[in-house]
Amino acid sequence: xxxxxxxxxxxxxxxxxxxxxxxxxxxxxxxxxxxxxxxxxxxxxxxxxxxxxxxxxxxxxxxxxxxxxxxxxxxxxxxxxxxxxxxxxxxxxxxxxxxxxxxxxxxxxxxxxxxxxxxxxxxxxxxxxxxxxxxxxxxxxxxxxxxxxxxxxxxxxxxxxxxxxxxxxxxxxxxxxxxxxxxxxxxxxxxxxxxxxxxxxxxxxxxxxxxxxxxxxxxxxxxxxxxxxxxxxxxxxxxxxxxxxxxxxxxxxxxxxxxxxxxxxxxxxxxxxxxxxxxxxxxxxxxxxxxxxxxxxxxxxxxxxxxxxxxxxxxxxxxxxxxxxxxxxxxxxxxxxxxxxxxxxxxxxxxxx
Numbered sequence: 001x002x003x004x005x006x007x008x009x010x011x012x013x014x015x016x017x018x019x020x021x022x023x024x025x026x027x028x029x030x031x032x033x034x035x036x037x038x039x040x041x042x043x044x045x046x047x048x049x050x051x052x053x054x055x056x057x058x059x060x061x062x063x064x065x066x067x068x069x070x071x072x073x074x075x076x077x078x079x080x081x082x083x084x085x086x087x088x089x090x091x092x093x094x095x096x097x098x099x100x101x102x103x104x105x106x107x108x109x110x111x112x113x114x115x116x117x118x119x120x121x122x123x124x125x126x127x128x129x130x131x132x133x134x135x136x137x138x139x140x141x142x143x144x145x146x147x148x149x150x151x152x153x154x155x156x157x158x159x160x161x162x163x164x165x166x167x168x169x170x171x172x173x174x175x176x177x178x179x180x181x182x183x184x185x186x187x188x189x190x191x192x193x194x195x196x197x198x199x200x201x202x203x204x205x206x207x208x209x210x211x212x213x214x215x216x217x218x219x220x221x222x223x224x225x226x227x228x229x230x231x232x233x234x235x236x237x238x239x240x241x242x243x244x245x246x247x248x249x250x251x252x253x254x255x256x257x258x259x260x261x262x263x264x265x266x267x268x269x270x271x272x273x274x275x276x277x278x279x280x281x282x283x284x285x286x287x288x289x290x291x292x293x294x295x296x297x298x299x300x301x302x303x304x305x306x307x308x309x310x311x312x313x314x315x316x317x318x319x320x321x322x323x324x325x326x327x328x329x330x331x332x333x334x335x336x337x338x339x340x341x342x343x344x345x346x347x348x349x350x351x352x353x
Contacts, residue, residue: 004049012043020044024112034063034093041095041117045108063093064317065118067109069101069125073234073261075287075306076124079145082310083122090318092119103129110136120317126192141320143313147192148333155316157309158335161193164302165200167340168256168284171300173210176349177254177282180205181216181245183266184258185237194258197286201256216252218245238265246273253281253349260285260292260301267297267345278347288341298344305336 006024010017015036023032023040064087068076084094095118099106110132113121120141127133130151133142143155147162165182172180182201184194198217205212218241238257242265245252257263263285270281277283285292288303316332 004044004047006049008047009040009043009049012047013039015040024049024115024117037063038095041112042097044112045097045105048108050111062091063095063118064314065095065097065109065113065121067097067099067106067121067123067125067127069099070233071096071098072232073259074289074291075259075261078289079124079306079310082307083314086311086314090314092314092318101125107132114140116140119321122313122317128190141317143316143332145309145313147196149192153331155313155320155332156334157312157316158333159193159304160335160338161196162200162203164286164304164338165197165202165256166204167200167302167338168197168286169201169204170208171340171342172254172256172282172284172346173204173208173212175254175282175346176210176352177252178211178213178349178352179216179252180212180214180254180256181218181242181250181252182256182258183218183238183241183262185219185234185262186221187217187219197256197258214251216245216250218242234259234261235265235268238262239269240265242266243269243273246270246275253351254346255281255283257283257285260287260289260299263299263301263345264291264297267299277345279350282346282349284346292341292343300343300346301341302338303341304338308336309334 006020007017010020020040023037024044066080066083068080071077080096087094097109099109106127106129110129114136123144123146126146126149133152133154136142137154143157145157147159148156169180182198187194201215205215220237220241242255255266257266263283266283267277270277275281283299285299285301288301291297292299292301312334
């Protein structure tokens with residue numbers, strides 16, 4: 001495959017080659033619409049364009065990059081919306097990069113962002129590119145809204161996923177659910193959040209004074225049974241796993257979902273099998289997306305101050321912009337206590353009670 005050039009990007013975006021060159025060089029004496037700039041940057045990343053060392057940018061734009069694994073999960077879309085609105089109030093626009101958890105695509109984003117095309121970067125998930133992020137952080141402010149990574153010395157607004165697992169398990173156990181199931185997207189060793197929530201569930205079980213009998217972990221492997229590239233992946237993950245589990249004789253009456261999108265899939269699977277919620281099964285989600293509070297779902301979920309975290313992340317970026325050319329000698333760490341929001345998707349296990 002031939003090397004990608006600015007001419008290729010210009011052709012895809014239907015703009016001039018000089019426009020592409022100026023946007024990628026972040027020229028301070030010209031201006032382009034946010035739509036045009038974002039289109040060019042996305043095309044450069046998607047095509048795999050590599051900037052030359054001589055193209056390293058010294059000036060900074062007025063945009064903050066948000067790197068997100070997907071936008072089908074309403075947790076991410078709501079968080080992006082909160083970040084975007086607050087950034088705008090501070091005089092900054094936002095650029096959203098969707099990585100689909102693809103390391104190559106993530107590296108492509110970081111290659112361009114490392115040149116100074118943005119004033120800061122906000123990660124909405126745990127990255128495994130530790131060396132790359134640490135190197136970029138020396139020159140550009142980075143904030144992660146995810147579980148803190150002990151290998152990274154960068155600003156973090158912590159999710160505290162282990163505590164979320166503890167809270168969910170403790171609540172279902174208090175409702176006399178002695179058999180629990182954790183329903184999650186693939187449990188790869190690198191997926192910190194998913195594993196930490198499972199660790200929290202296990203810790204709660206080990207420490208509990210409630211009677212307990214079993215914990216089942218329901219998870220597909222990549223490429224197994226469902227389309228992992230589907231925009232409905234998380235919903236389908238919950239739906240298919242729980243439907244198959246119940247049909248195969250699974251005994252759990254309390255389900256803990258990795259997130260609310262998976263929980264919605266669980267709810268539909270149970271209803272399609274003609275069971276009642278919460279009479280037959282209880283479901284607890286995580287993230288407390290706005291949809292969870294609707295009368296149709298009334299999903300019990302764990303809130304972790306998403307809107308506040310968006311503000312925190314932007315404030316950290318804005319406060320550190322003045323330090324962009326110096327080594328960062330300190331980092332900011334913020335943690336909020338997760339809160340259980342009780343709704344109608346959970347109830348007492350009437351058989352045992």
